[in-house]
Amino acid sequence: MENYVEKVYAVTRRIPRGRVTTYGAIADYLALGSARMVGWALYQSIGVANVPAHRVVNRRGELTGRLHFPTPTMMQQLLESEGVRVTNNRVVDFERHFWHPAQAEE
DNA sequence: AAGGTGACAGGGT
DNA sequence: TACCCTGCCACCT
Structure with missing residues (x-):
């Protein structure tokens, strides 16, 4: 791995379809920097x-990053297309969909 | 060089 | 759950 950003990408790509995780969980798993760094790294991921x-x-479980997507509704739309319901910019049953990087992928 | 900013989190109230 | 405050750390003025 070259840098912090690449590591964040790698972890993000392991998130199973229909599941979600948090900035903090990624930061914790990588044991590098803080959750803010993860947010910053994902901002770089645009494109x-x-x-x-x-x-x-x-x-x-809030979609705080939605305004950084090409369109403000894309994030919610992508999640719902995977079976994750979103209401008022928040994931419904967030705990049920939560996935931690440390747990085995299915 | 110093201070402000941010796709955040955790703990207290 | 929500709101507020503080810690966090790379980047950008």
């Missing part, structure tokens, strides 16, 4: 292929 940034939300 990078195969980085499902829409599966990363904040600790409350």
